[in-house]
Amino acid sequence: MFRIVSLFVLLMVGMSSFAQQKVTFSGVVRDAGSGETLIGALVALEKTELATSTNNYGFYSLSTQPGTYRAIVSYVGYESKVVELALTASKRMDIELRAVDNLLDEVVVSAKKRDGNVTNAQMGAMNFTMEEVKNIPVVFGEKDLLKTIQLLPGVQSGGEGSSNFYVRGGGGDQNLILLDEATVYNASHLMGFFSTFNSDAIKDVQLYKGGIPAHFGGRVSSVLDIAMLDGNKKKFTAEGGVGLIASRLKVEGPLVKDKSSFMLSGRRTYADMFLKLSKDPDVNKSKLYFYDLNAKVNYKFDEKNTLYLSGYFGKDDLGYSDLFSFDWGNATATVRWNHILNDRLFSNTTFIYSDFAYNVMVNSDNSDFKIASKIRNWNVKQDFSFYSSPTSTLRFGVQGLQQSIHPARIKAGEGSTVNDLDVGSRQGVEVAGYVSHEWKPSDRLSMIYGLRATDFMVMGPGSFYEFDGDGEPISEQYYGSKIVKHYFQLEPRFSASFLLNKKSSIKASFNRMAQNLHQLTNTTSSLPTDQYVVSSLNIKPQIANQVALGYFRNFKNNDYEFSVEAYYKAMDNQIDFKNGADLQANKFFEGDLLFGIGRAYGAEWYLRKNTGRFTGWISYTLSKSERKFDGINDGNWFRARQDRVHDISVVGIYELSKKWTLGATFVFNTGNAVTFPSGKYEMDGKTMFYYTERNGYRMPNYHRLDLSATYEPNKENKRFKSSWSFGVYNAYNRKNAYIIDFRENESNKNITEAYRVALFGAIPSVTWNFKF
Incomplete structure (x- = not known):
C-alpha cells in the first residue's frame, strides 16, 4: 500500500510539473435566472479540439497554451454563450446561461452534449432532468422518476404500479439509490405506487447500468444518483x-x-x-x-x-x-x-x-x-x-x-x-x-x-x-x-x-x-x-x-x-x-x-x-x-x-x-x-x-x-x-x-x-x- 501511495504522489507531481507550462480557464456554470449550478454543461474552445463538461457541482477546468480564444458554453435548453479570452495566465470565470423561453420539449432522456452518447467513454449511463419528464403519463398523474427509468432499456419494473426496479437481471436490493449522496433504502410510498422522490425538488438524475465509476460502491447492479x-x-x-x-x-x-x-x-x-x-x-x-x-x-x-x-x-x-x-x-x-x-x-x-x-x-x-x-x-x-x-x-x-x-x-x-x-x-x-x-x-x-x-x-x-x-x-x-x-x-x-x-x-x-x-x-x-x-x-x-x-x-x-x-x-x-x-x-x-x-x-x-x-x-x-x-x-x-x-x-x-x-x-x-x-x-x-x-x-x-x-x-x-x-x-x-x-x-x-x-x-x- 505504501508503494501504491508513493507512486500515486509521484504521478501527481509529474502531472503538476507538466501542467505548469499551460494556463487554465476554470469556474462554475450556473442558471442565470436562479443561480442553480448546471451539471454536464459543455465548455469548448472554438477552432480547437479542447472541451470539457462541468462536474456534479457545476465546476469546470480547461487547460491550454497561452493565447487568445473564444470559449463556447452550452447546455440543453439554454442559450449558448460565447466568451472572449485573452489567456496570458490562469483565469477564474463563473458563467451564467439563460434558459430559452418556449423551447420545444426535449425527449425525456437527453445527453448534455449532442453527440456525447457517441464520443463519451462512459458506457451504460443515462441522464435526465425533471423538466424533461413532465409529459410522461404515469399512474395517478404524479411525475415519478422511478417510473420513468423503468421505460429505459435494461431496466425492468417490479410489477404493476411498483416503483421497485431491476437492472440487467439483478435484484431490487442490488441498486444503489442516492439522494444528495445519501443512501435511500426503501424508495416507495403506498407499497410502491409512488416513489419517495418528489420531482419538484430534483435537479438531475444519473443512472449507471454498466461501466460504473470507481467512486461508487456498495451495490452490484446499478447506481441511481x-x-x-x-x-x-x-x-x-x-x-x-x-x-x-x-x-x-x-x-x-x-x-x-x-x-x-x-x-x-x-x-x-x-x-x-x-x-x-x-x-x-x-x-x-x-x-x-x-x-x-x-x-x-x-x-x-x-x-x-x-x-x-x-x-x-x-x-x-x-x-x-x-x-x-x-x-x-x-x-x-x-x-x-x-x-x-x-x-x-x-x-x-x-x-x-x-x-x-x-x-x-x-x-x-x-x-x-x-x-x-x-x-x-x-x-x-x-x-x-x-x-x-x-x-x-x-x-x-x-x-x-x-x-x-x-x-x-x-x-x-x-x-x-x-x-x-x-x-x-x-x-x-x-x-x-x-x-x-x-x-x-x-x-x-x-x-x-x-x-x-x-x-x-x-x-x-x-x-x-x-x-x-x-x-x-x-x-x-x-x-x-x-x-x-x-x-x-x-x-x-x-x-x-x-x-x-x-x-x-x-x-x-x-x-x-x-x-x-x-x-x-x-x-x-x-x-x-x-x-x-x-x-x-x-x-x-x-x-x-x-x-x-x-x-x-x-x-x-x-x-x-x-x-x-x-x-x-x-x-x-x-x-x-x-x-x-x-x-x-x-x-x-x-x-x-x-x-x-x-x-x-x-x-x-x-x-x-x-x-x-x-x-x-x-x-x-x-x-x-x-x-x-x-x-x-x-x-x-x-x-x-x-x-x-x-x-x-x-x-x-x-x-x-x-x-x-x-x-x-x-x-x-x-x-x-x-x-x-x-x-x-x-x-x-x-x-x-x-x-x-x-x-x-x-x-x-x-x-x-x-x-x-x-x-x-x-x-x-x-x-x-x-x-x-x-x-x-x-x-x-x-x-x-x-x-x-x-x-x-x-x-x-x-x-x-x-x-x-x-x-x-x-x-x-x-x-x-x-x-x-
Missing part, C-alpha cells in the same frame, strides 16, 4: 400542484442574494381525509396517507468555498381503527463542503446520515404486540478531482461507512399470547479508497479506468452462530466490541470508446462490484417489512463481474440516436431461502438461507428522436437471468424471479400547439417467473399443494397503454404560469395479472382452478400545476 435543487439565489419562487390523490408545494429563494439560498418542498396524500367522512367508527379512525419533505440550504463563503446542507424525511402511515397500524419511512441528512484548492484541483467533503425504520402494531384479542425494525448509516467521504489537461482528469478519494441494523424487536402487550423477542443488532464498518483516470490518448480513443479497494469489517458486540446442514444452530460464540472478520475486495473498473467516424463508435466496459448489505425478500415488489442484513460469518459479500460491448450511432445531425449493447454478468454469493423458511423475528434466520451463484445476459436496443415537435424513443431488451443453488431445483440452473425474455417500451411526446402537449407510453413484457403448484394431495382432511421446480412457470404477458395531455393556457406569462395535466393509465383497461392463485372448483373439488387478481383497470387523473 439523484441531485436535489440547491435553491434560487436570485428571487423567491413557488410552485406546486393539486391532484386527485396528492398535492405538493415547493418554495425557494435567496437568503443572501447571489450568495445563499434555500429550497423547501413538501407533498402529502389526503385519502385519509375522506375516511373521516365515514359514519363507521372503525373506518373513521383509520389512517391511509404518506408525506415527504425535502429541504436544502447553501452558502457561498467566497469563490472557492461553498457549504451545502440538505435533508429528506418521508413517512407512510396505514392503519385500521385501533386494531392495526403500520408506518415506515426514510430520513437522510447531507453536509457537503465544496472547496476549489486551485484552478485544477477540486475537493468535495461530505458527511452523511441516513436511516430507514418501520413499526407494526397489532391489537387483536390476545395478540397484542408491536414490532420495530431499523437500519442506520453514518458515512464520511473525501473526493478530489484533478484536471491535469483537457484530455486527462484524475479522480481519487476515501470513504468510511458505519452500518447498524436492528432486524426486529417484538414487544408484547400485557396478557398477550405473543412472546417478547429481540433479534440482536448487527454492526459493520466499511472503509474504501479509489482512484479513477479519464483519459483521451487520441482523437478516436477515450477511456475511463480505475480501481476501488474496500475492507468490510464485521463488528461486535453480538452472538454469532454456526449451523449444521439442516440449518440448525450447533454453536454460539459471543464477541465484544471488536472486529469479528474482514472482507477485503479489489474492484477494477474500465470503460472505453473508439470512434469509427464522427457519427458512430464502439464501446466496451468491465466492472467488478461488491455488496455487503443484503435484503431478504421473496417477492418482486420491495416491501417495507423486507429484512436487511449485513455480511457476517455465514453471509459473504455479493460479487458481480459484468462485461459489456456496444455500438452507438447518431443520424441527421444528432437528431436521432441509436445504440445496441450486449452484456454478461456473473454473480457470486447470491442469497435465497429454503422452502418454508421463517425470516421474520427469527434470530436463527441465517440457518434458513441458501447461498449460490447467478448469471444474467442480454442485449438492449435503443432508438431515440431528440428534436422537433415529435420526440420519443423505442427500447427493447432481450435478456435472461438465472440462479443456481445446491438446495434448490436439484442444483440445476433456474429462472430468477425477475427473469423476463422480452421487455419493450415505446414513448412519444407531441407538441400539438403552443398550449397543448400530448404524451403516450406503451409497454409490453414477458411475465415474471413464478412458482406454481405442480400437483396436490390430501393430509388430515386438508388439501395440500405440491411444488417441484422453483420459478418454473410464468405470469401472463403484461402490456398497457398510457395517455396524457398537458394544457398550458398562460405559457407566455413570465410571472405566473399554470397548467392542467390530464391522463389515463391503462387506457384500454387491460386486466393485467397482479396475483395468480389457486382454489378448488366449487362444483367439483377434484378440480383445481387458477384465478387472476388484477390490481388496476383504466385510471383517469387530472392535476393542476402552478408556478410563480
Whole structure:
C-alpha cells in the first residue's frame, strides 16, 4: 500500500510539473435566472479540439497554451454563450446561461452534449432532468422518476404500479439509490405506487447500468444518483400542484442574494381525509396517507468555498381503527463542503446520515404486540478531482461507512399470547479508497479506468452462530466490541470508446462490484417489512463481474440516436431461502438461507428522436437471468424471479400547439417467473399443494397503454404560469395479472382452478400545476 501511495504522489507531481507550462480557464456554470449550478454543461474552445463538461457541482477546468480564444458554453435548453479570452495566465470565470423561453420539449432522456452518447467513454449511463419528464403519463398523474427509468432499456419494473426496479437481471436490493449522496433504502410510498422522490425538488438524475465509476460502491447492479435543487439565489419562487390523490408545494429563494439560498418542498396524500367522512367508527379512525419533505440550504463563503446542507424525511402511515397500524419511512441528512484548492484541483467533503425504520402494531384479542425494525448509516467521504489537461482528469478519494441494523424487536402487550423477542443488532464498518483516470490518448480513443479497494469489517458486540446442514444452530460464540472478520475486495473498473467516424463508435466496459448489505425478500415488489442484513460469518459479500460491448450511432445531425449493447454478468454469493423458511423475528434466520451463484445476459436496443415537435424513443431488451443453488431445483440452473425474455417500451411526446402537449407510453413484457403448484394431495382432511421446480412457470404477458395531455393556457406569462395535466393509465383497461392463485372448483373439488387478481383497470387523473 505504501508503494501504491508513493507512486500515486509521484504521478501527481509529474502531472503538476507538466501542467505548469499551460494556463487554465476554470469556474462554475450556473442558471442565470436562479443561480442553480448546471451539471454536464459543455465548455469548448472554438477552432480547437479542447472541451470539457462541468462536474456534479457545476465546476469546470480547461487547460491550454497561452493565447487568445473564444470559449463556447452550452447546455440543453439554454442559450449558448460565447466568451472572449485573452489567456496570458490562469483565469477564474463563473458563467451564467439563460434558459430559452418556449423551447420545444426535449425527449425525456437527453445527453448534455449532442453527440456525447457517441464520443463519451462512459458506457451504460443515462441522464435526465425533471423538466424533461413532465409529459410522461404515469399512474395517478404524479411525475415519478422511478417510473420513468423503468421505460429505459435494461431496466425492468417490479410489477404493476411498483416503483421497485431491476437492472440487467439483478435484484431490487442490488441498486444503489442516492439522494444528495445519501443512501435511500426503501424508495416507495403506498407499497410502491409512488416513489419517495418528489420531482419538484430534483435537479438531475444519473443512472449507471454498466461501466460504473470507481467512486461508487456498495451495490452490484446499478447506481441511481439523484441531485436535489440547491435553491434560487436570485428571487423567491413557488410552485406546486393539486391532484386527485396528492398535492405538493415547493418554495425557494435567496437568503443572501447571489450568495445563499434555500429550497423547501413538501407533498402529502389526503385519502385519509375522506375516511373521516365515514359514519363507521372503525373506518373513521383509520389512517391511509404518506408525506415527504425535502429541504436544502447553501452558502457561498467566497469563490472557492461553498457549504451545502440538505435533508429528506418521508413517512407512510396505514392503519385500521385501533386494531392495526403500520408506518415506515426514510430520513437522510447531507453536509457537503465544496472547496476549489486551485484552478485544477477540486475537493468535495461530505458527511452523511441516513436511516430507514418501520413499526407494526397489532391489537387483536390476545395478540397484542408491536414490532420495530431499523437500519442506520453514518458515512464520511473525501473526493478530489484533478484536471491535469483537457484530455486527462484524475479522480481519487476515501470513504468510511458505519452500518447498524436492528432486524426486529417484538414487544408484547400485557396478557398477550405473543412472546417478547429481540433479534440482536448487527454492526459493520466499511472503509474504501479509489482512484479513477479519464483519459483521451487520441482523437478516436477515450477511456475511463480505475480501481476501488474496500475492507468490510464485521463488528461486535453480538452472538454469532454456526449451523449444521439442516440449518440448525450447533454453536454460539459471543464477541465484544471488536472486529469479528474482514472482507477485503479489489474492484477494477474500465470503460472505453473508439470512434469509427464522427457519427458512430464502439464501446466496451468491465466492472467488478461488491455488496455487503443484503435484503431478504421473496417477492418482486420491495416491501417495507423486507429484512436487511449485513455480511457476517455465514453471509459473504455479493460479487458481480459484468462485461459489456456496444455500438452507438447518431443520424441527421444528432437528431436521432441509436445504440445496441450486449452484456454478461456473473454473480457470486447470491442469497435465497429454503422452502418454508421463517425470516421474520427469527434470530436463527441465517440457518434458513441458501447461498449460490447467478448469471444474467442480454442485449438492449435503443432508438431515440431528440428534436422537433415529435420526440420519443423505442427500447427493447432481450435478456435472461438465472440462479443456481445446491438446495434448490436439484442444483440445476433456474429462472430468477425477475427473469423476463422480452421487455419493450415505446414513448412519444407531441407538441400539438403552443398550449397543448400530448404524451403516450406503451409497454409490453414477458411475465415474471413464478412458482406454481405442480400437483396436490390430501393430509388430515386438508388439501395440500405440491411444488417441484422453483420459478418454473410464468405470469401472463403484461402490456398497457398510457395517455396524457398537458394544457398550458398562460405559457407566455413570465410571472405566473399554470397548467392542467390530464391522463389515463391503462387506457384500454387491460386486466393485467397482479396475483395468480389457486382454489378448488366449487362444483367439483377434484378440480383445481387458477384465478387472476388484477390490481388496476383504466385510471383517469387530472392535476393542476402552478408556478410563480
